[in-house]
Amino acid sequence: MRITANRLIDLSAASTTKNQVAVGTAAAQVSSGMRVTTPSDDPEAWLSAQRTKLRQALSQGTGAAVQTSRDQLQVTDNALASLGDIVSQIRSLAVQGASDTYSAADRAGIGAQVRGLFQSALDSANARGHDGEYLLAGTASTAPPFDAAGGYHGDAVVRSVPSDGSLTTDVTIPGTALTAASGVDVLPLLDKVATALATNDMTALVAAFPDLNTAVGQVSAARTRAGSAMNVLDQAASSRAVLEQDMQQTISRLVEADVVGSASELAKATQALEISRTVASHIVAVLNPST
Secondary structure, X not given: OOOOHHHHHHHHHHHHHHXXXXXXXXXXXXXXXXXXXXXXXXXXXXXXXXXXXXXXXHHHHHHHHHHHHHXXXXXHHHHHHHHHXXXXXXXXXXXXXXXXXXXXXXXXXXXXXXXXXXXXXXXXXXXXXXXXXXXXXXXXXXXXXXXXXXXXXXXXXXXXXXXXXOEEEXXXXXXXXXXXXXXXXXXXXXXXXXXXXXXXXXXXXXXXHHHHHHHHHHHHHHHHHHHHHHHHHHHHHHHHHHHHHHHHHHHHHHHEOOHHHHHHHHHHXXXXXXXXXXXXXXXXXXXXXXX
8 A cells, every 4th residue: 555645744643633632631630630520531430420429419418417416416415404403403402491490481492592493494495506496396496395384385296317328316305305295294393393392382392202303314314315316426427427538539539640640641642742743854854855
């Protein structure tokens, strides 16, 4: 097959163009650190990376919800801790007030103290989260769940968030944990103790002791629920962090360039381009000796 002068020039130009493209591609990978930036660079790798990015975004969204719920549970636990301390303190004051050495006036003084503690307990039970919602109200979280007498007006609905795969974790403690549904009506009980002390009603005061013990356990059980949920969310967050790190590594492996390899390819492509240019110049010189 006879190769014409024009054919030689075309082949030389094609080789030079090919090497220029190779240099440009390698240089772009070295400067950006990316091997795949568009689908045409590597369709399969690009698609796999996009799928992994989607899973990563979903995981991050779930992680944000988990963290928000974890923060709300912490505030809930703090409120329950405060309430638990108050209930224990009122129980001690009730036992103290029941002593035969105390007069009606003494009990009235303790009753006033218990009344003040009841107001603090009510404040704790009506605590709000960072978003302004009432923590112990169930889904009726836009209004205080407990009224001035300690009556509950929220619901028993428990919210949950995905924690591990298809599993969910309860992340709220409804105020029913402090009502007769779970033992005794805690807040009205405290009000009743304050009234019994103020009116020197020893029968009502002594009768309240078993319920006070139940109330202490009730608040403690609610705190245990909150603590257990926080532990589950902490474990889920740790697992998700590992998963997201693995996904990021997968994305990097699919689309990022090997810096050393890219630098090596750039050097080879640059050398090939110089050779093709030299050959092209030689061909032109041979075919046009007068120039």
